[in-house]
Amino acid sequence: MIPLSVPSLNQAEADLLMSAIQSGWISSLGPYIEEFEKRYAKICGVNYALAVSNGTTGLHLALHSLGVGPGDEVIIPDLTFVATANAVMYCKAKPIPVDVCRDSYCIDPEKIYNAITPKTKAIIPVHIYGHPADMGAIIDIAREKNLLVIEDAAEAHGASINGRQVGSFGDCGVFSFYANKILTTGEGGLITTNDKALYIRMKHLRDHAMSSSKKYWHDEVGFNYRMTNLQAAIGVAQIDKLNYFLDERSKILNKYKNILVESGVECNPSLNGACPVNWMVCAIVPGLERAQRDHAIELLRKIEVDSRPFFYPISKLPMYKNILNEINPISLDLSNSGINLPTYVGISDAQIEEVAEKFISVMKKI
Ligand SMILES: *Cc1c(COP(=O)(O)O)cnc(C)c1O
Numbered sequence: 543m544i545p546l547s548v549p550s551l552n553q554a555e556a557d558l559l560m561s562a563i564q565s566g567w568i569s570s571l572g573p574y575i576e577e578f579e580k581r582y583a584k585i586c587g588v589n590y591a592l593a594v595s596n597g598t599t600g601l602h603l604a605l606h607s608l609g610v611g612p613g614d615e616v617i618i619p620d621l622t623f624v625a626t627a628n629a630v631m632y633c634k635a636k637p638i639p640v641d642v643c644r645d646s647y648c649i650d651p652e653k654i655y656n657a658i659t660p661k662t663k664a665i666i667p668v669h670i671y672g673h674p675a676d677m678g679a680i681i682d683i684a685r686e687k688n689l690l691v692i693e694d695a696a697e698a699h700g701a702s703i704n705g706r707q708v709g710s711f712g713d714c715g716v717f718s719f720y721a722n723k724i725l726t727t728g729e730g731g732l733i734t735t736n737d738k739a740l741y742i743r744m745k746h747l748r749d750h751a752m753s754s755s756k757k758y759w760h761d762e763v764g765f766n767y768r769m770t771n772l773q774a775a776i777g778v779a780q781i782d783k784l785n786y787f788l789d790e791r792s793k794i795l796n797k798y799k800n801i802l803v804e805s806g807v808e809c810n811p812s813l814n815g816a817c818p819v820n821w822m823v824c825a826i827v828p829g830l831e832r833a834q835r836d837h838a839i840e841l842l843r844k845i846e847v848d849s850r851p852f853f854y855p856i857s858k859l860p861m862y863k864n865i866l867n868e869i870n871p872i873s874l875d876l877s878n879s880g881i882n883l884p885t886y887v888g889i890s891d892a893q894i895e896e897v898a899e900k901f902i903s904v905m906k907k908i
Pocket of ligand 1: 622625626668694719720729
């Protein structure tokens with residue numbers, strides 16, 4: 543079976559991890575955490591980075607620290623991983639899923655505009671599958687309407703727009719280091735920001751809102767959302783390889799495209815000015831129905847190729863289906879017809895060819 547994703551770890555991660563183990567600093571004190579944060583902040587071109595236990599807790603911590611709470615509405619793209627919506631619910635606020643652009647798969651700024659109400663407090667653009675959302679337009683709307691912007695950059699390490707890194711446009715950005723993300727620490731997350739007061743507040747709340755001068759004095763209800771020094775050790779070794787990973791992933795996408803596009807398969811978008819990264823190869827056969835797509839995934843599995851469907855629209859999930867009266871047609875259409883193909887550093891040219899050719903042959907059968 544050619545798997546969908548394989549983490550790219552080797553002796554470099556093992557060496558730093560072992561050194562963390564031998565130092566005895568295995569929880570959330572220890573030098574790798576600060577090193578990981580400082581280096582990630584530099585990559586993003588921001589003043590501050592805060593490592594957290596995972597991307598979901600990062601989103602929650604960011605929203606909570608920015609004051610998102612009961613009665614607030616937060617605009618999110620309908621096509622995203624469920625964590626984007628759940629983090630809003632953890633704050634007892636209401637996620638409002640809006641449709642995405644057909645050409646970027648990312649949230650449509652015009653539709654954000656139409657979804658704004660007096661209750662709207664924030665927007666969470668998601669750089670889905672590694673393609674940056676239209677941050678210029680989104681920041682303009684946020685300024686005009688006085689809204690917060692939290693970038694969900696969980697899938698887009700290293701992506702940029704006109705030379706500026708994702709995670710540096712909004713009030714803050716949130717990255718994930720889950721096993722299948724571009725960089726991994728096993729589980730892990732990180733928040734980027736230029737806002738010093740926000741950084742200090744998030745750092746405080748990450749550690750049970752404990753006073754830095756008075757041990758066991760807590761001035762509000764905080765969280766344990768800390769990253770461990772073990773995770774950060776792996777993260778530091780991963781950061782060293784970021785440019786290599788991005789290059790390799792970009793080559794992988796180009797090899798897939800060389801075979802798939804001429805057969806009428808649509809692959810990952812790339813819009814003017816945006817410099818996407820290839821988190822996962824996306825293959826869309828226009829007009830494919832959900833049942834056909836699911837059947838194709840099954841047939842691929844039978845011939846030893848792992849693949850996976852695009853996310854369901856948030857508005858189709860049981861806990862969110864009552865929020866909207868109408869459907870978001872573009873999100874639904876992409877969700878029905880999109881397939882992710884094996885994408886990981888180390889996949890060989892022969893394997894890419896095999897996957898692409900098997901994909902084309904399966905599409906002819908359904
Ligand atoms: C992976 C992901 C998250 C959550 O990250 P975890 O580290 O798995 O908690 C959030 N949003 C998006 C878009 C993701 O892909």
